[in-house]
Amino acid sequence: MKPNIVCFGETLWDIFPAKKVVGGAPLNVALRLHSLGANVHIISSIGEDSEGTNLIRFLDEKKVSTNGIQRHVNHPTGNVLVHLDKNNTATYTISEPVAWDHIYHRQSDTLRISESDAFIFGSLACRNSTTRATLLKYIEEATFSVFDANLRAPFYQMESIMKFMHQADLIKLNDEELDEIFHFLNVSVKGMKAQIRYLSSLTKTDHICVTLGSAGALLFTDSMFYRNKGYKVKVEDTVGAGDSFLASLIYKTLTKVEPQSALDFSCAMGSIVASKAGATAMVDNAEIELLQLLDS
Numbered sequence: 686m687k688p689n690i691v692c693f694g695e696t697l698w699d700i701f702p703a704k705k706v707v708g709g710a711p712l713n714v715a716l717r718l719h720s721l722g723a724n725v726h727i728i729s730s731i732g733e734d735s736e737g738t739n740l741i742r743f744l745d746e747k748k749v750s751t752n753g754i755q756r757h758v759n760h761p762t763g764n765v766l767v768h769l770d771k772n773n774t775a776t777y778t779i780s781e782p783v784a785w786d787h788i789y790h791r792q793s794d795t796l797r798i799s800e801s802d803a804f805i806f807g808s809l810a811c812r813n814s815t816t817r818a819t820l821l822k823y824i825e826e827a828t829f830s831v832f833d834a835n836l837r838a839p840f841y842q843m844e845s846i847m848k849f850m851h852q853a854d855l856i857k858l859n860d861e862e863l864d865e866i867f868h869f870l871n872v873s874v875k876g877m878k879a880q881i882r883y884l885s886s887l888t889k890t891d892h893i894c895v896t897l898g899s900a901g902a903l904l905f906t907d908s909m910f911y912r913n914k915g916y917k918v919k920v921e922d923t924v925g926a927g928d929s930f931l932a933s934l935i936y937k938t939l940t941k942v943e944p945q946s947a948l949d950f951s952c953a954m955g956s957i958v959a960s961k962a963g964a965t966a967m968v969d970n971a972e973i974e975l976l977q978l979l980d981s
Contacts, residue, residue: 688802688939689724690715691794691827693820694810695785696729696754697763698736699924699964706963707743708765709785710807710835713928713964714935717954719749720968721936726801728753728794728823730784730816736762737784753794760784773922779809779837786813790822799826802939805931807833808849812840824852833931834858836865843869850884855892855938857931863895881905894934894948896927896955904934904948911944913952916980918960925964930955953977 692711699708707716715727727749731737733756740762744751763783768776788810798804804827811817824830832853834846846866850856858866860877867880870887874880881893885905896902901915933954937947953973958966 687722687724688936689726689800690718690803690805690935690939691726691728691753691798691801692718693728693788693804693806693823694816695763696727696731696740697765697780697783697785698740699765699767701767701769705764706965707740708925708964709763710809710833710925710928711805713925714805714833714932715749716747716965717929717932718936719747721933723936723939726750726753726794726797728788730755730757730760730786730788731763732756732761732784733758734762736764753797755784755788755791757784757787760787767922767924769922773920775922775924777837779840782813785810786816788816788819790819795823795826798823799828801828803827803829803831803935805831805833805935806849807835808841808846809835809837811845811849817845829854831855831857831931831935833928834862835927836862847888850888850890853888853890855894855935856884856888856890857894857896857934859896859898859927877903878905878910881910892938894931896930901952902930902948904944906944909944911948913945913948916953916956916976918956918976920959921962923959926955926959928964929958929968949977 692715694711695709696712697709715725719725766778832849874883893905901913904911930951933951953976
């Protein structure tokens with residue numbers, strides 16, 4: 686049976702020097718989940734402008750439901766300027782205020798969340814009080830909530846990050862975000878595994894995944910650790926690689942794939958996306974199987 690998954694947060698346009706593509710972590714996750722076979726619902730907001738119309742047209746072409754996307758007259762569709770360094774690693778300049786800062790609570794979305802298998806959200810959408818208040822209501826309805834830390838300075842406060850981690854059933858963050866969290870906590874815990882165990886105990890969260898860039902990822906689930914050391918690829922750009930990793934991990938987890946296989950597949954997916962242009966590049970199972978075979 687296909688899992689039913691709700692993604693919440695920013696939908697926008699990523700603006701590169703020579704092109705403009707749809708983006709936003711929740712939307713990237715939703716699109717990858719859809720390509721894997723999940724039933725996906727995205728809750729967000731766009732403007733009553735040409736960028737919003739084009740975004741809706743793109744999702745219609747992908748056959749992704751747009752019923753959860755609100756439109757606002759007074760707030761434009763969001764955009765992000767993407768900067769790529771010499772290693773094609775991305776950094777971002779995020780516009781504000783925009784439509785996804787003003788996502789309003791709707792009863793129809795509350796019902797959909799309560800009936801879903803997973804509810805995925807991140808920290809960026811919480812920079813505005815309207816969207817943050819809506820998210821806090823929705824989390825209460827989720828049967829399995831997934832928090833993607835996705836820290837983007839200056840749009841977060843560590844007190845809020847800690848609150849969201851306490852509310853999540855699964856936390857995904859990268860190694861730099863883990864370091865920042867422990868700097869905030871001001872506790873001395875040596876070693877990543879020990880830090881993850883400490884964070885799991887502190888937040889009462891049974892599932893934590895830390896991505897390590899080209900070095901793969903470390904997954905802690907049901908008191909067990911699983912490790913993938915990464916796959917070697919030539920990086921085109923890193924935009925959306927982590928989003929595709931998370932989408933794959935959630936999909937495989939919900940479809941009862943054992944954790945090591947789920948982690949291996951997810952790392953391969955993230956690597957292949959990084960080897961292609963754009964966050965929503967097409968990836969098929971044959972590519973993933975070939976990458977894993979070449980690495981074995």
